[in-house]
Amino acid sequence: MNSLIEINNLSTYFESGAGTVKAVDDISFRIREGETVCIVGESGCGKSITAMSIMGLVDEPHGKVVGGQIRFGDKDLLKISKEEMRRIRGNDISIIFQEPMSSLNPVITIGRQIMEPLMLHQKLNKKQAYARALELIELVGISRAEQIAASYPHQLSGGMLQRIMIAIAISCGPKLLIADEPTTALDVTIQAQVLETLRQSKEQSNMSIMLITHDLGVVAEMADYVIVMYAGKIVEEGDVEELFERPKHPYTRGLLKSKPIIGQRAEQLYSIPGQVPSPLELTESCYFHDRCESCIPICRIRQPKLSEVAAGHLAACWLYEEEAEA
Numbered sequence: 593m594n595s596l597i598e599i600n601n602l603s604t605y606f607e608s609g610a611g612t613v614k615a616v617d618d619i620s621f622r623i624r625e626g627e628t629v630c631i632v633g634e635s636g637c638g639k640s641i642t643a644m645s646i647m648g649l650v651d652e653p654h655g656k657v658v659g660g661q662i663r664f665g666d667k668d669l670l671k672i673s674k675e676e677m678r679r680i681r682g683n684d685i686s687i688i689f690q691e692p693m694s695s696l697n698p699v700i701t702i703g704r705q706i707m708e709p710l711m712l713h714q715k716l717n718k719k720q721a722y723a724r725a726l727e728l729i730e731l732v733g734i735s736r737a738e739q740i741a742a743s744y745p746h747q748l749s750g751g752m753l754q755r756i757m758i759a760i761a762i763s764c765g766p767k768l769l770i771a772d773e774p775t776t777a778l779d780v781t782i783q784a785q786v787l788e789t790l791r792q793s794k795e796q797s798n799m800s801i802m803l804i805t806h807d808l809g810v811v812a813e814m815a816d817y818v819i820v821m822y823a824g825k826i827v828e829e830g831d832v833e834e835l836f837e838r839p840k841h842p843y844t845r846g847l848l849k850s851k852p853i854i855g856q857r858a859e860q861l862y863s864i865p866g867q868v869p870s871p872l873e874l875t876e877s878c879y880f881h882d883r884c885e886s887c888i889p890i891c892r893i894r895q896p897k898l899s900e901v902a903a904g905h906l907a908a909c910w911l912y913e914e915e916a917e918a
């Protein structure tokens with residue numbers, strides 16, 4: 593499979609009164625055509641800022657992509673004009689967020705909101721755009737399309753709204769859909785419907801998906817390839833089966849251990865002790881060392897590099913480095 597997008601050594605920093613926050617710190621990965629890549633990690637690990645960096649939507653001037661390359665086709669998305677980036681956002685790369693309400697206009701009908709980008713980017717006339725909007729509503733599994741098109745956002749449930757967001761996001765036939773915690777705000781049963789909608793949309797168009805989640809249940813269901821982020825860095829990555837069956841990094845193991853099992857009571861659930869370190873407190877040591885069950889002396893001194901631990905499986909952990917023995 594060909595690479596659709598390649599992120600090389602991407603770093604995105606924020607300047608705050610207290611210092612520099614390295615929200616994303618020198619990460620590299622790629623997404624192939626038709627592939628679903630999940631980015632997983634606890635809150636504050638840099639997942640959303642990775643997405644915003646790709647979309648060219650980092651909050652300036654506090655935040656800035658300070659280094660790297662984002663290769664998409666023959667372009668580097670970090671080098672093109674704002675105008676060109678806007679065109680790519682309308683046509684080739686779409687994004688949906690956790691809260692569909694925050695992306696929809698409360699006083700405009702659903703139908704109109706699906707039609708607008710179709711008229712703007714695909715140059716459809718009103719009648720064509722309306723017909724296409726109805727098709728898209730049905731495509732994301734919602735019946736009574738005409739009635740839905742005439743409704744306002746507050747008249748629909750969260751799960752329906754998220755499916756409408758998917759309809760809008762796929763309406764331009766994007767090559768890449770970025771979904772940032774798309775099901776986090778939804779009930780479990782509704783979550784399943786939304787994930788199914790994503791999967792079907794993907795199958796129909798062979799688009800790639802970059803799915804951000806802190807939920808390993810979602811990862812297990814959706815991912816081809818998994819990237820685990822911790823404190824702005826990639827700490828482990830690999831194919832989904834490999835990663836779930838042979839997780840290497842103690843952080844990934846902790847995340848897997850804390851994955852809820854159906855029927856288990858909440859109080860029986862494991863959680864990794866401690867918290868993601870504040871980005872202002874990061875030192876030369878492994879960022880995970882003080883939460884790690886397997887910490888060895890070198891972990892406190894130097895940060896491990898991401899390296900191959902099995903074919904196509906990378907981890908950044910001293911437990912797998914020969915150098916650590918010395």
Ligand SMILES: Nc1ncnc2c1ncn2[C@@H]1O[C@H](COP(=O)(O)OP(=O)(O)O)[C@@H](O)[C@H]1O
Binds near residue numbers: 608613635639640654
């Ligand atoms: N606008 C901002 N100003 C300062 N720091 C920010 C801003 N947005 C995000 N950050 C910091 O960047 C880090 C990564 O955030 P984010 O990518 O949103 O995490 P995630 O999506 O994994 O929960 C966090 O430490 C967060 O506090």
Ligand SMILES: [Mg+2]
Binds near residue numbers: 636639640641772
């Ligand atoms: Mg986030």
